[in-house]
Amino acid sequence: xxxxxxxxxxxxxxxxxxxxxxxxxxxxxxxxxxxxxxxxxxxxxxxxxxxxxxxxxxxxxxxxxxxxxxxxxxxxxxxxxxxxxxxxxxxxxxxxxxxxxxxxxxxxxxxxxxxxx
Amino acid sequence: xxxxxxxxxxxxxxxxxxxxxxxxxxxxxxxxxxxxxxxxxxxxxxxxxxxxxxxxxxxxxxxxxxxxxxxxxxxxxxxxxxxxxxxxxxxxxxxxxxxxxxxxxxxxxxxxxxxxxxx
Numbered sequence: 001x002x003x004x005x006x007x008x009x010x011x012x013x014x015x016x017x018x019x020x021x022x023x024x025x026x027x028x029x030x031x032x033x034x035x036x037x038x039x040x041x042x043x044x045x046x047x048x049x050x051x052x053x054x055x056x057x058x059x060x061x062x063x064x065x066x067x068x069x070x071x072x073x074x075x076x077x078x079x080x081x082x083x084x085x086x087x088x089x090x091x092x093x094x095x096x097x098x099x100x101x102x103x104x105x106x107x108x109x110x111x112x113x114x115x116x117x
Numbered sequence: 118x119x120x121x122x123x124x125x126x127x128x129x130x131x132x133x134x135x136x137x138x139x140x141x142x143x144x145x146x147x148x149x150x151x152x153x154x155x156x157x158x159x160x161x162x163x164x165x166x167x168x169x170x171x172x173x174x175x176x177x178x179x180x181x182x183x184x185x186x187x188x189x190x191x192x193x194x195x196x197x198x199x200x201x202x203x204x205x206x207x208x209x210x211x212x213x214x215x216x217x218x219x220x221x222x223x224x225x226x227x228x229x230x231x232x233x234x235x236x
Contacts, residue, residue, distance in 0.1 A: 035225070043208060045161075045227035091160065095223075103214060104151050105225055107160045 003027065004092050004108035011113050013082045020067070021077040021111045023092030029053075032096050034075040035105060036066065039089040048090075051075055082115045089113075119145050119215045123228030130201055131236055137197045138231045140211030146191035147213035151225070152184075155208040167194040201235045208232050 005024045013019035025034065036048040051059045051066045059066040067076040079086055089112050093105040120143040130136050140150055148169045153161040165186050166174040173186035183205075185197040194213075198205055210230040214223040 037227075043210075043230040043232070045210065045212070045230075047224055047226065050224060095225075103149065103223060103225075104163045104166055105161075105212075106163075109160045 003106045004094055006092055006108035006111050008111045009109075011111055013079075013113065013115055015084060015115055015117050016081055018078060018080045019082055019113065021079070021090050021092075021113065023075045023077065023108060025073050025075060025092075025094050027073075027094065027096055029096050032094055034066070034068070035093045035095070036064070036075075036077045037091045037093060037107075038086075039091060039110070041088070045091070049077065079113075084115050084117065087113060087115045119213075119224070119226040121211065121213050121226045121228040123211055123231050125231060126229060127232040127234075129234045129236065132202050133200055135197055135199045136201055136233060137195055138209055138211075138233075140194045140196070140213070140228050142192045142213040142226075145213070145215055148191060148216065150188060150194040150211055150213045152186060152194075152196050153210045153212065155210060155230075157208075161210060164196075169194075198233065201233070203235045206233055206235045 003026050032053045034051045038046045049059050049061045049064045049066050051068045058068050063080045065078045089110045091110045092108040095105050122141045124139045150167040152164045154164050155161050163176050164179045167186045167188040169188045175181045188194045208230050212225045212227045214225045216223050
């Protein structure tokens with residue numbers, strides 16, 4: 001079953017505007033971690049931000065912030081003041097307590113973001 | 118920051134040959150590394166978890182005899198695609214977690230990926 005859902009296959013945003021990328025997750029564990037990665041066309045996966053399930057405050061990293069709503073099981077990424085270089089695929093991922101896969105990440109299908117001038 | 122390298126960045130090979138991909142954590146040690154596969158415009162799918170000093174753990178549906186994983190040291194894991202066929206053409210990405218006391222929070226750093234094309 002899909003554990004991470006990203007409902008927006010593609011998004012457009014104008015330069016300097018803010019954009020929210022949606023992510024919902026499914027887990028029965030109380031302890032878990034949520035991550036966002038950026039993948040430019042070059043293919044590398046760039047870590048953006050992390051939110052722990054027990055963190056009381058929303059995570060922030062520069063222009064990135066995570067709108068964590070635990071009861072709704074959502075972890076939306078907010079990018080403020082978008083830049084042309086933000087155009088990329090964005091993946092939401094979750095890590096649960098030890099499973100057969102160790103501490104591997106489960107990824108959503110991704111959202112393609114295009115920033116326009 | 119933590120850096121993970123992968124080599125080669127791309128490879129083209131003939132059907133039936135074997136290809137080895139290296140994944141190295143350059144400035145940290147990783148007892149566990151992960152191998153993912155990504156088809157065009159799709160998400161990353163975990164293939165296997167590579168454990169230093171022990172056998173890899175493969176995900177359901179991944180042929181362990183076809184995708185050989187060796188985690189020879191705390192900084193090196195290799196993936197060998199044996200007898201490659203065109204359907205094995207894909208983008209292979211490795212990652213390593215910078216391990217702390219809180220495993221859930223460990224940030225996973227990714228290599229730049231290897232694009233494999235099998236003719």
